[in-house]
Amino acid sequence: MDMEQKGTPVVTEMQVIPVAGYDSMLMTLSGAHAPWFTRNLVILKDSAGNTGIGEIHGGDYTCEALKSCIPLVVGQPTGKYRTILSSIHKAGTRAEGDDGEGIQTLDISKLKFVVKAEWAIECALLDLLGKHLELPMCELLGDGRQRDEIETLGYLFYVSEKEKAHPDLSYLDEGSSSDPWFKLRRQEMLTPERIVEQAQVLHEKYGFGNFKLKGGVFEGAREMDAIRALKKAFPKGRINLDPNGAWSLKEAIEICKPMEGILTYIEDPCGPESGFSSREIMAEFKNAVNLPVATNMIATDWRQFYHSAALRSVDIVLADPHFWGFGGSVRMAQILNDWGLTWGSHSNNHFDVTLAAFAHVAAAAPGNPTALDTHWIWQDGQNLLEDTPEIINGYLQVPKKPGLGVTLNMKRVMEANELYNSLPSHDRDDTMAMQYLIPDWKFDCRKPSLVR
Ligand code: GKR
Numbered sequence: 001m002d003m004e005q006k007g008t009p010v011v012t013e014m015q016v017i018p019v020a021g022y023d024s025m026l027m028t029l030s031g032a033h034a035p036w037f038t039r040n041l042v043i044l045k046d047s048a049g050n051t052g053i054g055e056i057h058g059g060d061y062t063c064e065a066l067k068s069c070i071p072l073v074v075g076q077p078t079g080k081y082r083t084i085l086s087s088i089h090k091a092g093t094r095a096e097g098d099d100g101e102g103i104q105t106l107d108i109s110k111l112k113f114v115v116k117a118e119w120a121i122e123c124a125l126l127d128l129l130g131k132h133l134e135l136p137m138c139e140l141l142g143d144g145r146q147r148d149e150i151e152t153l154g155y156l157f158y159v160s161e162k163e164k165a166h167p168d169l170s171y172l173d174e175g176s177s178s179d180p181w182f183k184l185r186r187q188e189m190l191t192p193e194r195i196v197e198q199a200q201v202l203h204e205k206y207g208f209g210n211f212k213l214k215g216g217v218f219e220g221a222r223e224m225d226a227i228r229a230l231k232k233a234f235p236k237g238r239i240n241l242d243p244n245g246a247w248s249l250k251e252a253i254e255i256c257k258p259m260e261g262i263l264t265y266i267e268d269p270c271g272p273e274s275g276f277s278s279r280e281i282m283a284e285f286k287n288a289v290n291l292p293v294a295t296n297m298i299a300t301d302w303r304q305f306y307h308s309a310a311l312r313s314v315d316i317v318l319a320d321p322h323f324w325g326f327g328g329s330v331r332m333a334q335i336l337n338d339w340g341l342t343w344g345s346h347s348n349n350h351f352d353v354t355l356a357a358f359a360h361v362a363a364a365a366p367g368n369p370t371a372l373d374t375h376w377i378w379q380d381g382q383n384l385l386e387d388t389p390e391i392i393n394g395y396l397q398v399p400k401k402p403g404l405g406v407t408l409n410m411k412r413v414m415e416a417n418e419l420y421n422s423l424p425s426h427d428r429d430d431t432m433a434m435q436y437l438i439p440d441w442k443f444d445c446r447k448p449s450l451v452r
């Protein structure tokens with residue numbers, strides 16, 4: 001027996017399973033969410049008989065990228081997970097169509113270049129390694145486990161009237177559910193009153209006291225009415241608005257200045273303009289307005305972060321592990337903490353494998369992270385796990401078992417794969433549903449989606 005065989009177990013199999021789930025007609029600058037969303041699952045098996053899992057964004061591009069990694073993963077010892085990831089990076093080339101702009105203008109077609117498929121493999125490898133070492137994944141990251149539960153925010157969205165897209169697009173109707181949140185979440189909610197109702201029902205179910213409203217839908221001033229109403233209903237709550245860079249610098253200053261003391265922070269208020277990058281524009285915004293600024297758009301890799309930090313464009317970096325990697329996201333948390341800045345994570349629609357992964361990354365983030373984003377509340381019930389981590393009193397519970405600490409329900413996974421295979425397209429397209437609300441609607445990163 002050679003040294004390698006004596007060490008950690010060897011990966012014997014890697015499966016990539018694309019899956020889909022249902023969503024509400026959620027509104028954002030990029031349009032309206034379709035009735036479904038897609039993700040990719042990675043399932044690894046090792047020579048000790050363990051299973052490791054990871055989840056990442058959907059779409060054919062990411063699915064193919066994952067499949068192309070199989071020869072670099074199978075046959076390797078799990079303890080060499082860093083070398084495995086490094087070999088994947090070395091084999092990678094810049095994709096055709098990737099102009100390096102990232103998502104600073106929320107062009108959703110570029111999200112796939114910011115998401116890195118291999119982080120789902122990193123997650124599955126850390127799951128296997130944790131099982132081998134009999135340690136939860138968060139113990140393998142950064143300085144190890146910092147906390148057992150993660151403060152999480154209620155991610156509020158304006159929701160449009162799905163009937164307008166019927167029968168071409170059929171969104172779920174949960175109007176007869178006995179769960180007040182499930183009953184509410186597919187209905188139209190476009191006024192400040194209905195946004196407050198959304199927050200109250202979420203507070204009842206999950207205990208959230210902090211909220212983020214997805215903006216970029218109405219004029220900024222109108223969205224601030226919803227923020228004021230939320231602050232009135234939750235005076236102690238940390239309330240944040242994210243228009244995804246929809247406003248010009250001038251507008252952003254005008255809209256946000258009166259909100260000092262009401263908003264806890266503002267996320268990506270403005271984007272690139274007049275030949276200046278969004279990092280420069282957000283630095284000017286920060287000079288003018290006394291509000292902390294968060295981003296998941298202008299610092300999505302280390303090179304962008306270097307410029308953001310040099311310009312002091314942001315206070316809170318929402319370092320989503322699907323963009324930065326698990327090790328990378330925690331590395332960011334360590335740096336931000338050492339520098340007196342704040343870590344958090346951004347999310348897109350996801351299943352509960354990602355929910356468990358978020359829990360471990362946030363458990364290993366030192367300091368005082370901001371409340372974590374998650375879209376899970378819009379998907380809750382479509383569980384792919386036997387043991388989905390719970391959100392109790394506004395805190396996501398970190399799984400205690402080794403590795404990721406959760407188990408796939410393969411029947412549910414194969415149903416989600418069937419749904420995926422039945423879809424007309426696998427890529428996120430927020431324009432399609434928008435056409436039913438405003439005919440011939442086109443994305444414009446400077447116009448809120450319902451302002452045309
Ligand atoms: O789900 O529509 C959405 C969000 O707008 C998402 O695409 C963003 O990436 O949640 C995200 C954000 O914080 O910017």
Ligand code: MG
Nearest residue numbers: 242267268296
């Ligand atoms: Mg954001």
